[in-house]
Amino acid sequence: MPIDSLTLFYAAVFLAGLLGIEGIYLFFFRTRKSGNLEANRRLRLQQKNPDGREVLEELRKEVRGGGGIGGYLDTKIAAAGKSYSVSRLLVIMSMVGFGVFLFLAIILPVPPLYSLIIGAMSGVGFPLLSLHMKAKGRVRKFSEQLPDALDTMARSLRAGHPFTAAMNLASEDLADPMGTELGIVVDEMTYGLELNTALENLRTRVRLQDLDYMVVAITIQHETGGNLAEVLANLSRVIRDRFRMFQKIRALSAEGRLSAWVISVLPFFVGAVIHLINPSYFGAYLGDPTFHKLLLGGLFGIMLGAFVMFRMVNFRF
Template identity: 30%
Template sequence: MLPDFIDPEYVLYGIVFLAVVLLAEGGFLWWRDTYGPKKRVSKRMAMLERGATSEEIITALRRQSTDVSKSLLPSVIRYLDARMNQAGIRMSAQRMLTIMASVTMLIGFLFPLLGGITGQVRSAGAVLLIVLFAGGIGIALPVLAINYLAARRLKLLEKQFPTALDVLVRGLRAGYPITGALELVVSEMPDPLSSELGLVLAEMNYGYPLRDALVNLSERVQTQDINMFVVSVSIQTETGGSLSEILDGLAKVIRDRAAMVLKVRALASEGKMTGALLTAMPIITFIGVFWSTPEFYLDVVDDPWFMPGVIGIVFLFTLGVVVMNRLIAIKV
């Protein structure tokens, strides 16, 4: 109950104002992170024409990083940071986690008021439903979206990489140095590979050795093709030899491996689609039903078997997601 000197109407207006502010900020960040990467290459070229320094170019291209040692949830931050790197989202993982937590708490406080169910939230079971509903919207759905964007971007990177190696080999055989050949790839290839290699060039211009810049690339992308490329270049810089011949052979290996990967994906596509649907549909169904008719759940929250049932469902759902991911995670 609120004190007598606090008007509930003003409290509702304040919550709605905060919701609009967070929604506006979220929309701006989504627009920047979605359409910003498409303009990074042209932005880099424009900055070079204006005479920008390598430090300014790196700052413009590199996403915000998170110091895991200072975070309260290092494993969560590390996982989220890796997936956001792969998805091309420039926001830091800690900021994303803060926004997700803020949206979750806001929905948890706002939905009972707007849904007119404040009088029914009087038991631990009802509070648990509100928490699960808010967590589903504020945490589960963003994580599913980030994973989808990361998977789509990685597939595009793997598709572009053999062609990029061919361009790199032709540049090296034409007499370009490695930096010039990389510049040729950046100017010829579209995003997202162009932005990633553009950051490699910016780091090299800033003073990074080629090996360190490529290691940073492999840590950002984390694909086997990029890892093989980095290892090949690192070995060549230490032992010598023709880099163009090495990369030409690597391109053939990657194409053969890509053909094998496509066959494996075709055979495992049914299992992966089933796993994705069985992961997403329970969350989406619960959110949709609770949003439209919360009484469907609130009418039975006082039943003594409700809390054990909810805990059991959450445990079995988590166990099923882990088992399905291990079954469909086929590495080639």
């Protein structure tokens, strides 16, 4: 299939713009050290560096991000539990956007200007959507680990250990994200922060309703006294029951979620198959402005229908 000069020009401009943005970021902003997260990142850092204060500052830097666009992307990466740099994320965005642009402009083909717009939106949207989904998975895993952490702290308190030692034991026994997050709380208390402040910092890093219950319970018991071990054990049982109910609801609504995915993806799949079988099927309509309007209307309808269906099967309690 011949490629006209206008398509090549748009491709060159698109690639140059993405690489230019990446180069500006690398020149003016910091990058984060790369490396794969292991079961408990805090313990791995402590093995490499015996200075606990430096380890705490490194973990704080990873979870709080900075300012501007770089800080926003840094925060997204940290929330997803990843440790690669923002520059690597920009490279991924560039590759995704350029790949979508080439696919639309050369293989389909779609007019270069539309391909450029869709490619740019895809290059930014798909990686951020992936990070968002991984961040949700990390919060979900934190929620699953929370009852185990509460049980560990309750048993340690019954054995006569102070609360800081009980939380430190839970941070060492559990994998990430729970292990590192509790470890940050322990380190902050070790180096001078009040318990209430350290727990509020934890609530800021992890947005989870069950965690709010834990923080409120610990704060009240710390100020008024009482049997904290029993409170934590009861809270663990309540959270387990809620999680069991949540899993039952997900099982009952699985058919609705699957239907939403099928209905949303099926038009694109059928269109791609038709184009592969008969490339000239849509050829007479691609240059028609009315077809473009109908296509945008169809895309809007698909997105609206998917949103409604997913909202119908997304139960919150």
